Amino acid sequence: MAQLPHHLAPLVSGRPHLDVIGMADPWPLPDGWLEETQQRIRELVEGYRPAWDTGDQGADWRSDAPTGTFLTWAMLSYLPSALPVWAGSYPFLGDTLLKPWLPDSYATPTGRFSAFTNGTDLWFLNVVKRAMATQDTTAVSDALRFTRDLALLFADVPVFGQRPVTLAAVIDRVLADPALVEAHLRYPTAVAAWRDLLDAEDLSQWPEAEGWRGLLAWALAGFDAAHARLSAALGADLGTADDAIAAMAATNGASLPEAFAVATTEERARSVTQTIHQLTSSSHDAADWRRRHRAWLRRGLRSGEQDAARLWVATSWQVSYLCAWLSDSTKSSSCPDLLGFVSDVEELFDPMEPIRNTHADRLGSLPPPTAGGAALAEAGGTSGGVAGPGVVVQPDEGDPMADLDRLIGLEAAKQQVRGLVAERRAEALRREAGMPAADRSHHLVFVGNPGTAKTTVARIVARIYHDLGLLSEGHLVEVGRADLIAEYIGQTAPRVTEVVDRATGGVLFIDEAYALVPRDSARDFGHEAVATLLKLMEDRRDDLIVVAAGYPAEMASFLDSNPGLRSRFPTVISFPDYDTDELTRIFSLLLATAGFTAGPGLLESFAALVPSPRPAGFGNGRWARNVFEDAVTRQALRITADGARPTSEDVRTLLVGDLPSAPPPSTPTGTGLYL
Structure with a gap:
């Protein structure tokens, strides 16, 4: 090490x-x-x-x-x-x-x-x-x-x-x-x-x-020096110092303040501003940039440039924050990846005791291996891992509370999550004060129509509880009925156990949980699945959180289907349908994320497509994504038609005529925010 x-x-x-x-x-x-x-x-x-x-x-x-x-x-x-x-x-x-x-x-x-x-x-x-x-x-x-x-x-x-x-x-x-x-x-x-x-x-x-111009000039001097030294030692993976400043501004959705030109030169400010425009017009990938600069700093730590890396982190925070805040007082900065840097220092340099694998010890006590396996391989046999049930989502980097705050709408749900965080922090303080530990269940029920960001919020909750020390990993495993219930007697309990094994250390998200125990289900294996799940929830309560999600009425019936369910799921968080303004903001975000711009009247025409009143099971964010994908397809047909000579602006712009004439269905179209 x-x-x-x-x-x-x-x-x-x-x-x-x-x-x-x-x-x-x-x-x-x-x-x-x-x-x-x-x-x-x-x-x-x-x-x-x-x-x-x-x-x-x-x-x-x-x-x-x-x-x-x-x-x-x-x-x-x-x-x-x-x-x-x-x-x-x-x-x-x-x-x-x-x-x-x-x-x-x-x-x-x-x-x-x-x-x-x-x-x-x-x-x-x-x-x-x-x-x-x-x-x-x-x-x-x-x-x-x-x-x-x-x-x-x-x-x-x-x-x-x-x-x-x-x-x-x-x-x-x-x-x-x-x-x-x-x-x-x-x-x-x-x-x-x-x-x-x-x-x-x-x-x-x-x-x-x-004044702030003085602090900005001071921070830029430190940042320029640290960036130059790291680039000389590691290579210019992030480009020049100005390229990095522009990438941070684009990541923050900010422009350069006037103070930047005062602190440096007009020429430098123009150059950085031009780079910011190029990045934002070409769909700057903020997550990719955060990964790249973290990897670059990690190499710096390993190569002996710890002081330069620490100065780069400190001054890049100062420069990126001042550029964002001075240009728009409502903005802050998510650059650089501070948690990643702190974690990398610990991972790279914190001494670790040797770890013995007892399973490896057991192999050493077995008879010598035979050549049968090699013969099978030569005859065309194969080996490989089989993916387990459910979808595993690893935790994103960054501040999960900030990601929660950035979600469109959902104010009541956000407030409930903040309350849960405050309760967990208070529990830690009470333990430090010598008070007895509270015997509270951390499992949750999310109720709402499809596309109201229930899965997104569950992923954020997993990251928050990991940061609070309640979960060892912070990942999320998303499952449905088919992932938990087998076709034959004796197979359901092992399948549930396998799913919980994968989710331990994080959050198990059960979508449409009421489907586990449908009506007239006396002979269904769903009751076995629920009973097994309840036992495992109790056994692993210190490192597992289960979130059961679905429609409000059906989830109420689900909680009544087993006497142990309501006590294990004491907290219900409601996710109401988005209003028209919120759906329009989601549609606008989808456009911007994909690099499109809205043509005249596009957002107003989108708002007019939103059905009122909402039909049962309305897809919300999923519906908005379907409209967006339909519009992208229609635009593709328009700009590639015979005789079309689209400009770069034409390629980036969605027009009113690209929207569907009638609202599309809310069928699933993949994964992402607000789904």
Whole structure:
């Protein structure tokens, strides 16, 4: 197994450590550091309760939280960088150290990393900004001193680098100049003062003091250097640095902000913008790009370029986030693959104990093999694996909660899933607090018509529960009646067991589960399947979640068919039909994903095709996909007809005339989102 260099060894040492990817080396925590630091914070923050403070620090904090609580959290989060990626043992260090002032209802996140966003470039003036309301220079001076002392409290923490000392020194310059203190009575003049206060050396530590353009320029310098070094060592698999920036923007569905040209040059901004347009017009495959850059970074880790890979990850997050957010404040970034990077470091470098396979030991005790097998092969015999029942879907990379939020519609279902996640996190906190474990079943029932994204949400649930540590693998196995029920006596129970074996570690999704026990099914093997399934659900409750799905009325009958079903499936999530606007958005997404553009009036004409009222068993997203595929076929006939001379724009555009004249049926047409 490859080894990390000494300065990065804490990442896989098994000891508690702080790590801000790319901004500093990981730091092993001295014994008792958390408790000592929490006490030092308490002494400083409790001692600053200015008369102007109302005592209300906001809904995120307890009512008795001191004035500087939020600034302390911000210092613990943003002192390494205004847009840091925390990993290590405490990726939410602020939550950990400020727990005494967090509400009892707050559940500290449990992720393996945290990419912090930031809405204020001069975030460190939080308390000073609040003191400005007094219009009193004494109050403002006290707020500045508190900010300085708070920064110096963390000056001896290596992952914060020189930033605490630099910030304290600049604040001392402000306090020494009455005119600068006076400038801090109003936020606009304070901002102007900070823009002029810092010299080049200061800005190398605090680029955000120059505004977001300053941070973007700083991040780009680091990204360019890391990309150049990795490309020299590994090959230019991702193209130039500008190619990578354009790919990240296309992946995020973002354009370049004006700040990019200010931070670099107009020429560079034009070049990157042109590449973004080329990618988006040629159906940029975001998932493929994420796989390629993860593989590239993995090679960098294995080849000894761990520092360059860490800097690339940190600065690519900063560049991609700033480009997305500054161009559209509603956007964020899904680049780079942070979870993949953290996982790859552990997989490549975390030492593993030798594993003995007892089955291999057993083979060694058997008599020597004969030549019969070779003779059979020469005579034309074959060997090979046989696929098991059901469809296995491996988990996608990325943030499953973000994927859930991006789904069109389904607000009630999304809220129920968020509630389930909150319950699981709360259970973990209660166990840590010494409370008895809750005896709750995690199995679910999804009810709704076809094409309402039940399977899609089940896949996301599998990934979420894997991230929460409830499932060891996070995959999904989708089955129906034919996968579970055999034709002859004695074959159904083994078949159900085989399916559950494949699903253990993930989610077993049973589509049209009511078909297992149809009406007048007294002699059907479905009852045997259900009984076997219930026993296996209980035996493997710690590493298996079953989702039973189908129409609402039929699923109610299914739950009543066996006394053990309702208690095993306590949670029912409803998936209502999409409304016309949501179906139109799904149709538009299908177009964009396939590289098409909508011609004049196309979306309006599609909306007019949506049947009202909906027929029984309406196919929803499946119906929208059928309309799309029908339109693509009609367009193909149009642009390839005799005498046609289509332009590139003609090839990419679907017109109103390409739509079917009547709504198509909702028959299945493959797999994908909203099916």
